[in-house]
Amino acid sequence: MKERVVIVGGGIMGLATAYHLARLGAENVTVLERRFAGYGATFRTGTGIRESFGDETNIWMMRESIKMWKALEEELGHPTEYRQTGYMFLLHTEEEMESFRRNVSLQNSLSVPSRIISPEEAKEIVPPLNIEDVLGAAYNPEDGKANPFLVLQGYKKASLKMGVKIHEYSPVEGIVERGGKRVVKTPRGEFEADILINAAGGWSKLIDRMVAVPSHVEPYKHQAIKTEALERGQINPMVVSFKHGGAYLTQDIADGGVIGGVALAEGPTFDMNPTLEYAIEVSRHFTWLIPALKYVHIVRQWAGFYATTPDKNPVIGEVAPGYYIISGFSGHGFMMSPMATKSLAELIVEGGTSAPLDFYDPHRFERGEFREAAIQMG
Amino acid sequence: MSEEPVIICRCNDVTEEEIVALIEEGITDIEVIKRLTRIGMGPCQGRTCIPLVQSIIARRTGKPMEEISSPTSRHPVKPVRMGVFAGEEVEE
CATH class of the missing domain: 3.50.50.60 (FAD/NAD(P)-binding domain)
Structure with a gap:
């Protein structure tokens, strides 16, 4: 051409x-x-890569994308730090359980191996997790993350x-x-x-x-944080909780530090300055979900745009x-x-x-x- | 260069050799070097490594120091425990 x-x-x-x-x-x-x-x-980006969507088209697009993610490192001849460490959606109410049972059943029909797990199984996968108000979780081991x-x-x-x-x-x-x-x-x-x-x-x-x-x-300003390096293997999957601020967090492959964010957003705006309000919000929700994080330092906070339709x-x-x-x-x-x-x-x-x-x-x-x-x- | 590795970034164990290798590959933008090596991303917030990397870039490219940019500074200017932000404890 x-x-x-x-x-x-x-x-x-x-x-x-x-x-x-x-x-x-x-x-x-x-x-x-x-x-x-x-x-x-x-x-x-928050680095997450998942096929755990709730509609057929996005599940299909992500299932095919994951096949490409798996081959990307070899194809580009460059490291990607892509890992299939899973996504875990924490479910706190009967309504959430019902809605994610539907998602999982749709995902399964499209060959996505997601499943509903008990709070105890969730804690086995993520040992420092607080399961006090968790009824269950939707877990897909094929989801993951990569280094942008x-x-x-x-x-x-x-x-x-x-x-x-x-x-x-x-x-x-x-x-x-x-x-x-x-x-x-x-x-x-x-x-x-x-x-x-x-x-x-x-x-x-x-x-x-x-x-x-x-x-x-339209550009909506979302923020994210990264903590100091931590021993790897404690929070492998992306842990998500809609009830607790729309929080998502996982350990970074590079140094084991926790990377993640909450749903607090502003916009449309072209402003990209991180805010103290967000640092407080993210810390409140993260320390509820993983209480030990209260002893962990945030070393970076930044903002970026969700280009939103x-x-x-x-x-x-x-x-x-x-x-x-x-x-x-x-x-x-x-x-x-x-x-x-x-x-x-x-x-x-x-x-x-x-x-x-x-x-x-x-x-x-x-x-x-x-x-x-x-x-x-x- | 001496035989002992020269550590430029103590937070993330980045050596002078790694920085020089990128510059020789043609990567001289400190923003890109930062993200490929993770200099400036550790608990010291770049206080130690950023000026060192800037001087290496200046020497290797022949550009004056004032033309070598600095990555964006953002809060927190020093690491802060989540418990402090969450209001559960006061910083010692």
Whole structure:
């Protein structure tokens, strides 16, 4: 494919899309990133990767993504620290039990080996867990996590090797039409695009505006924390509790420190400053779920955007002739990036894909169609 | 370089050799070096390692120190126990 492809956004969506386009034979792919690659949401993720969703399409997309996650380290020739350490949704009420029994049964019908476990089994898997108000848990051993820094570096290197051009510190300042082509303006020069892809995450609406199309993606500020290093193996799965602040937490593979967050969010906003209110909220909920954490120090706290759509599902596909979007993952971008980017690249190069991209049609909101909201936390 | 490894980041055991290897690979952005090696991400919040890494980058790339950026500083400026934030204990 000779067409000039310009991708706005050097996060995991932009770089993995570039990687798959190049693999399918696109010869002229350029990625523009306003800061350094990963600066947006990719380097701010809670790192979780799960197929434990409550609807068929997201379960399918994640089941296929997990197959790709397993092979990614070898494929990219770069470490990813991907591990299948599981997800454990703590259930505190009969209503939650009932709703997760339905999720598990749907997941099982799609070959996902999730199951409902007792509080005692949950404590066996996560010994420091407080099960005082836990009725049970939904546990899927196939879910897991990966290291976003290593994964992005892997995509970056593999893309460069295939001839993709990556321009960092190149914010897009304007997009104009000239001779039937879109021209993307940056302080480092202009880039002509036969095909333009918006992979700008939380900043997507700014690019939509420059192309003069309606946007359905808004930046919501979410935060996360990381603790000092801890002995590994105590909190292997991602532990989730909707009752306790929408908390999610797990031990990082790199140093065993706890990484996670709660649902307290603000927005839409472009502010990315961490807040004291959040440090208090996250500590209250984490120390309830894992009481021993009260003796553990928080060493970092940061904010990033959930690029959020009205139904918490992404927008992937063609918006206007030659203009595509892959954004609005509403907190699920990192985990879903393998299948999302591969299927978009197939759509662009081959004109079709086996993935159910109709579900993520960017025009669905204009038709008044809303999907069932994807299970979201943090 | 001496034969003994020179530790640049005491929190995460990062050596001068690892930093130099990345620079020689063409990775000179301190933001990227930070995330690949985990310098500046430990309990000291980068107080020890960040200036050292900046000086290595400056020497290796020939850029003046003032052109080498610093990663974003955020609270907490020193590690704080969750029990303190949760209001269950006061810091000693």
